[in-house]
Amino acid sequence: MKLPVDKSKLIDQLIKQEDTTGSHTITIDDLGKKEFFIENEEGNSVLIKGTYHLSNLLQEAALLTNHKGNILLEHIVEEPVTRTSRVIKDYYWDKLTRSFDNEGVLNVLEDEKMQGDFLRLYVPESDVEALEFYKQKTMAYGHVKVETIPENISNEEIIALNQKPGILALAYSKEKKKSIPFVVPGGRFNEMYGWDSYFIGLGLIIDDKFELAQAMIDNLEYQIIHYGKILNANRSYYLSRSQPPFFTSFIKEFYETYSNKLQLNWLQQKLTTAISEYFNVWMTENVRLTDTQLNRYFGEGTGVPNETEPEHFDAIFKIFAKKHNIPFIEFKEKYKQNEIVDEALDKYFVHDRSMRESGHDTTNRLDDCSAHLNSVDLNSLLYKYETDIAYLIASYFNDSFSYNNNTFSSAEWLQRANKRKQLMIGYMWNEKESVFYDYNFVKKKQQPCISTTNLYPLWTNLCTEEQAESIVKKQLPNLICKGGLASTSGLEAMPKDATERQWDFPYGWAPHQMLIWQGLKNYGFETKAQELIYRWLWLIVKTAVNYNGLIPEKFDVNTCTHQVDVEYGNVGTNFKYVTDGGFGWTNASYKLGIELLEAKYLNSLNMLTDPDSIFPKST
Structure with missing residues (x-):
């Protein structure tokens, strides 16, 4: 009607x-x-x-x-389940899509994070055709400057750019003579983010958005080729910082879904780029590869991270101002201007930037220690890189793949993966508790914290069956809340003066849910996977039903609300009449959850049946 x-x-x-x-x-x-x-x-x-x-x-x-x-x-x-799925597919992905074509360039450049007299778009100096294209597209806008940046940009040059920050250009199609679109997380996050893009990509694949998912991969590859790494996001002040590595997972899942539409040379090119990223970003000694031969997150650069709000580090600055016997405001300004040097504070910011590279910004788990950790999550993801590369070489390239004058077989990559697994078990597996913990290679001991990231080995198939059973039995129950998985356990004894962090209890995030669902299914824990899928979807649907279709960045999964005021608040919650695209990876988690949820639970989900009545806590 x-x-x-x-x-x-x-x-x-x-x-x-x-x-x-x-x-x-x-x-x-x-x-x-x-x-x-x-x-x-x-x-x-x-x-x-x-x-x-x-x-x-x-x-x-x-x-x-x-x-x-x-x-x-x-x-x-x-019905709510059908409606939420439909509007994500038909409207929200389009709402979150950006490009540098025509007026689209202003949609990207004109946001709350762009300060100064000019809006700047930076283009790699080697991408000559793109540079000319962007200059033509912005010619009518007197407040937009298109400038070049060098390949292999130095830390000094990055620091200089911080005085005039801008957006970094993404892929340009010479054949179509247009910029390649990208999907942003939403809200104030109006640029392309690293690990968000993989999870968003899963949602796009489920909704059969072939061209848009392919565009996301093209843009990630462009970053590796021209900026040296997949960036935290395509802003100039992120040039020294990567993100959790998911590129092989993305290209593998995309190719195997759309192999009938893609040529093998497409996969060959993307696999070459992935191997390049593996060696040049993650396996560089004394940067992200440590003496243990395991990896760490390491946000390069110096000083205070540029994306933070002016008062974000005031508590830290007050401690160091007292140490130097200087008024707080004076110390803060002089430190930022390099008029005061403090090695301990410099190290704190190394850890902070490294924590931000992990994607978990911020969490007490990584505060003031991140750069000293061989973390379970990063090494699990790199194990998957190694096994993904082995699989692709064996499955599509007759077990022989050339890269940089070397020829690799799948066995060589499996050997790398097995070495990593053994090192992780040696350093990170806690025999007494039978769980994984991050390893502090400076203190030469494990750093116990009950965190969802300890369960990443389930997703990457790194565990033995016995290890998986132990992890699920001993750590998972401490992370399950009414509305899904919390990032860390509420049982953790945090320091009395610890700041509340958005990647700690009681906050739950889409990527953690998605990885652990799949990880549980990998090891046959189907009932537990169904429970966690239902809990998270119930919270999304309940919020959408009660709050005008809202799909936010994160939730308090303990009290089951989106109304949180931790750190940066909750992105995606402020809009008029209809949400501006929801939030990228939360949208994707909904699409994946609905795809994985057994049909017998759909009616309960539409009725918003309390998950505790379906899945008693004792299970």
């Missing part, structure tokens, strides 16, 4: 009647009538009733492309 509407008039009426909190949305916090009459195409009144259906009506009106149009009643009364 069609409901002909005047878009602006309908939105105004709904907001005036139902939005009592002034949020420009209709949620359970509003105290409106909770019912609204609207005429159908035959002139008969149709009653729309309840927060969920009224918010659907508001969203559908906002999504209309014309001033006047038809809304389908079936979309208003759509």
Whole structure:
């Protein structure tokens, strides 16, 4: 049934009647009538009733492309599971897609993080055709500058760029003469982020967004080729910092899904780039490869991370100001201007940048120690790089692959993987507790912390069956909350003065859920995987139903709310009428969860049946 509407008039009426909190949305916090009459195409009144259906009506009106149009009643009364899946596929991915074409360049450059008189777009000096393209596209914008940066940029040059930060160009298609699009996380994150892109890519693949998923891979490859690594994000001040390595997983899953559409030379090129990243980023001695022959995160550069808010490190600066017997504000400014040198504070910021490279920014687990850790998560991911490369060489290249004047067989990469596994067991496996822990190679001891990252070996198939059973039995229960997995356990004894961090208990994030679901399935823990999938999807659907279709960056999985005020708040929660694309990896986690969830749970999910009534805590 069609409901002909005047878009602006309908939105105004709904907001005036139902939005009592002034949020420009209709949620359970509003105290409106909770019912609204609207005429159908035959002139008969149709009653729309309840927060969920009224918010659907508001969203559908906002999504209309014309001033006047038809809304389908079936979309208003759509079951939550179906609706959430549909709008992600049909609307949200497009909302999160950016490019440097035409006015699209301003959509990327004009955001809250761009300061100064000019908006700057930096292009690698070797990418001559792209440079000319971007100059032409921005010629009409007097406040936009297109400038070049050198290949193999030095730390000194990166520091100099910090005085005039800008966006880094991504891939340009010479054949199509256009920039290749990319998907951003959402909200204030208006650029392409490293490990977000893999999880977003999974969602795109599930929704059969072939060209967009391929574009994401092309843009990641461009970063490796021109910037030396997959960046934290494509901003100039991230040039010294990578992200958790997922590139082989992305190309493997994409190629095996779309092998009928891709030539083998596509895979050959991407695999060559992945091997280049492996050697030149992760296996560089005294940078990210340590004397243990295991790896660490290491954010290069100096001083305070540029993306942080001005007051973010005030607590640390106050400690060091007291040490130097200098007023806090004076010490802070003089340190930033290199007028004061403090080796201990310099080391703190090395650890902080390394923590940010891990993607877990921030967590007490990595605070003031990250650069000294052979972490379980990073080494598990690199183990998967090694086994992925072995698999691809064996499966598609007749067990022989040439790279940099060397020819590799799958056996050589499996040997690398096996060596890493044995080193991880030697350094990280705790025999007494039968679990994995990060290893501090400076203190030469393990650093116990019950963290979801300790379960990464399940996802990468690194564990023995016995090790997997022990991890699932001894660590997993301490991480399970009503709304899914928390990043760390609430049982951890944090220092009394420890700052609340967004990657600690009680906060849960999409990538952790997705990795552990698959990890549990790898080892046959299907019932536990179904429980965790349901818990997380229930929290997403409950939030979308009660809060105008909202899909946020993260959740408090213990109290089951998106309304959190930790560190940077919760990205994706501020919008008018309809969410601006949800949040990238949360969208993707929903798509993957629905794909993996057994059909018998779908009705319970639509009814928002409490997960504790389906999966008692004792299980």
